[in-house]
Amino acid sequence: MASGPVARVLVDSPLPQLDQLLDYRVPARLADAVSAGVRVRVPLRTGGRIADAWVVELAGRSEFRGELSEVQDVVTDVPLLMPDVWRLARAAADRGAGNASDILRLAIPGRYVRAEKAWRADPGEPGALPASGRAIDGYEPGRVERGLAEGERMALHADPRTVRLPSGTWVGAWAVTLAEAAAHVLAHDRSSVIGVPDYRDQEQLQAALGELVDPRRVIRTDARQSGRDRYRAFLDATGEAARIVVGNRSTVYAPAARLGLIAVFDDGDGLQSEPLAPGVHARDAALIRQEQSDAALVFIAQTRSVEVQRLVEVGWVHDVPLRRGTRPRVVLTEQQPAPESGGARIPSAAWREAQEAIAQGPVLVQVARPGHAPMLVCDRCREPARCTACGGALAVPRSGGPASCVLCGTSANGWRCRICEGTRLRAAVVGASRTAEELGRAFPRSRVVVSDGERPLVRVDAEPKLVVATRGAEPIADGGYRSVLLLDGERMLLRESLRVAEDCLRWWSNAAALAAPGAPVFLVGVGGAIGTALATWTQPAWAAEELASRRALRFPPAVRMASVVSSRERLAEGLERIRGIGGVDVLGPAPVDDGLERAVVRFGYAQGAEVAAALKAEAIRAATERRRPVAGRRPGRPPTLRVRMDDPDLP
Template sequence: MPTPAETTPVTTTPGLVARVAIDSPLPQLDHLFDYRIPAELAETAVPGVRVMVPFRSATRLSRGYIVEVGPKADGFDGTLSPLDSVVSPVPVLTPELWSLARRLADRAAGSATDILRLAIPPRQVRVEKAWLVERQVASTAPDGDEVPDTEAGTPDFEAASAPALAALPTVSDYPESLTDAVDARGRVALAAIPTVVDVGGAWVGRWAVTIAELSARVVATGASVIVASPDYRDQDQLQAALERILPPEQVTRVDARQSNAERYRSFLDCLTDQPRVIIGNRSAVYAPATHLGLIVVWDDGDPLHSEPLSPYVHARDAALVRQEESGAALVFAGHTRSADVQRLVEIGWVSAIGPTRVYTPRVMVTANSDATEAGAAAARIPSMAWRQAREALEKGPVLVQVARPGYAPVIACARCSQAARCTVCSGPLGIPRAHALPACTLCGAIAGTWSCDNCEGTKLRLVTRGTGRTAEELGRAFPGVRVVVSDGERPIVGVSGSPALVIATRGAEPVANGGYAAVLLLDGDRMLAAESLRIAEDCLRWWSNAAALTAPGAPVVLTGVSGTLATALATWNQPAFASAELADRRVLRFPPAVRVASVTGDDAAVRGAVEAVTSIVPADVLGPVPTGDGVRTILRLDYGKAQAAARELRAAVVKNATTRRKPPAGKAVYRQAPTLKVRFDDPEILS
């Protein structure tokens, strides 16, 4: 327990104790600490508020949140330190959020406060004061204008009458089982319709309209909705669709692109009782939505849903746990289905629902790259793709998807084909722009006098063409046609419906007014060459999302790919491909058929943690293998055993963090950093 404050005695409220979660990255502090509540703080020291508390000494203060207020624990006769101060009167940590953070942290062998840092934005004093004033004014408004009662119960979907539900916004093009599942707070894997629509001057994917209609239906019952999507492009489309059917005050955006002040204001608005739709990226899953009625995760297979910060909880997993905690409906929507959601469908945890009639883009596959026509040869595309593009440019824009940004990201020796390397740092060479000298993509050193260390050749050839080089080649192949480039450096959200060549990297494709007249999917073979367990699944998702941007009946040409992957795209049967992928991974015991934990650190710590797990649960042990700072061992666990393994691994992390180590010579006062790291469901494992 924290030591008593070494100051003048403070008057306290008898029997009241605040249980505080300390905001600290240290794993050994990941539990609640008891503090006395001084009498002067009795009214403001309520669950959820930010506080400052003494820790280890009266002069050393730490930040934290009050989780509970209650009587002193039975059997404890010691003296508790008092709270130092209440930082803010706003209870930003709701009971639901704390329960969610605790459960997710335990599942991932991490700390609950690490999740709270992702969920609760840093405090902005001016924003908070202005928000409190607005709330005070609203609470004293004349009758009929007051804000909803904060003690109101959760809306009862099941008790809603049939006429009331019939008056709610409907979801066209889908069977009644979809709205029935949402009304009954079920779990759904939703197949999105691959087309674009006009929502009052803005063109968006049909998926955005579907989610907006579902959200409006739930908001009409007095409940809130959370929609997590990969990036701002998807959020822009969803916001445009929502603004058509909901007033602006009922749509709140919690976006990583917002300033700190904007993000905190949005967070505070979510604390009110007004039903709203909350849209954002992966951290939106933690938004403090009151009376949560629906959670939607769009395109859950996108790597942007994977949290890179400890404890590395994927938005899909956070949504699943929150759905269980809140009882809200849950929808995983996408043009493709991830193997993870397919597993949930096959075990009966999630129901698969598609549109009432089949919407299939017109996909054509050309496995070879033969260019027999002059224009096709100049554009490095198959003749069929060149002809389709030429015809489509008479009607509207044509989308060309490529693998890499830049001009020529990868080059090689023209004689022996060995990859060109920098003579300074051995990094890969590339050509940054037209007519530029080769340069290292790591250190930037110019390689003007490069020669191959294998054959001593001095001529280079392009291995991979980026957006810049592709735009140059297509511009020559289609003279007089406007060329637009969209990638990470030049992001474009939308283009007009006039003829143009739109060169985009995967995930950066803008939406065209009226849809694209044709889509060319280049570099498919290069995309598939990446070393990753999920590369086939990712490629199908990239291509499907691009194909969904076409106008009705427009051609989609996939080049350089054949086999089951090309067939899945051509027949628009992505669930069957996900099922086959999952079956293969079950045989190999790869994720998501099993849960995987990586344990990294010094050899003794890793060995001890692995032995602790395998002594209580069966696990496949892979390794150890050397890493830059020790060794790494991988544990493959069945889902039913993973929770027990997470407890043991977390205990090993805490033990490792609190173990004293012998300091190096000459450093009497020295505390070595913990040497044990655990990560569940690491997307980089087995890639």
């Protein structure tokens, strides 16, 4: 049994067998530099390699009876791994059947020596605390403030308006709500971390915070920053001063002194889902962190996700409705008294409203996709038209001419629908650029601007103009849009996904919330329950019905699902062990690619920890097992086994 000092470290490695604390002896020359939270370099016995590692804790002795290897060097003696961040990373990785080091790689940015030296020389003055927190407007007086003080989990209904700040900047009312909540917490000398989907939301939130708190108390951390700036912001967050940390999905892992609020805006947005292993959603990480602390947790969105609705129904999160009854004026063209024939892309009523509204200010036109070429569907059954050669989508070239495949260029001559045997095509979606050209001819005296992934706009002024934007790229308008046209709704709903209806309702709601008070919002081509939910602004009720449907079918989030990918033999062995867990059923396997197969494991929330541990054990077994050599062949790599808990790509 080795005596200390001993550093228990987590090696920064994607190998699942190294996802554990390893003991290393601290040599006398590094005794003053090694402390909990610092990054060090340690030897690995395999191949004489040196790896980076995090010191999680120091101990007086080790339980290991052999000779311990020594810590080789200290990368930086600044403690970057805070104890609460380590606990969060460990718990999130265990829930996702992954490695804690993968979580820490998202949470802690790469080191920049110059930024670290500048921070040491001048840590910076954090600025004064607010004298008192401003009342949080729009809800029952004192309701949200009481929840913040008691560390409550709350689902707030977002106010669907744009508001003007004292500085003259227009932002969504939701940004003001979160800014007021964070300022209220900061006034009590406690920190907040707020995760938003992208930089557009971040700009609005920072503008709202700038009106309430000292800007030096606000820390921004996101992928648009340079590496140096992001590292400096992270160092500022590790201090003892209470801060408000604002950023994208990884912000939920940010260090924060005396954490008082964790907030997630629009958790249903796909950008809140982490694509890198182990793929823990920002919502789940926020829930774990709230359990580990006494901080309050706030979910706020124009459209409540089905996952948050489940948490509300089981009583884990409390519903906090708006006090005021304002909502956008949504018109469903499918429910008009005299529906038009011919399938016009923009009905005449919406067209007339747009012509009148553009004389007063900007008009928003939301379309399904960027680009120019229209996508095609079968004229009879509306099935998306696919190339007979490669399966790619058929579209009309920008230069004109017959329809062809967007992937291989094969002409659509002689095309026949594989569903109904129809032979005629029709345009289902026209890209943003083509729409802008068509509207430019229809409104020759009006300016037309495009906002999409290639040409994103954050905001537009109050001057008359047509703003053609893809879903999710709508800029905020000063004073709100005088009219909003939501096109291509029928085509958006054709996407094959379990979440397609929820995503569409969220896209439409977010766009409708940008309208000026009383301005008409036209939803074209969509009716039914989802259209009614938008028109009556009862998204939580729609989420409750959607959850009930998924519960009957045992679909997420009524249950949890995990995808497991490996070779046929390895997958069969692993699934045999998983089937022994009560309440678990396995769907598949089915072939994917490269000779691999995928199975879906379905289980209840109560079995989540056991299933995650079993799948993690199978991943370790697959990574460490040795295959028997075959005569005349080079030894192959062991079969891998990939696990993704709560896989968002499952249909």
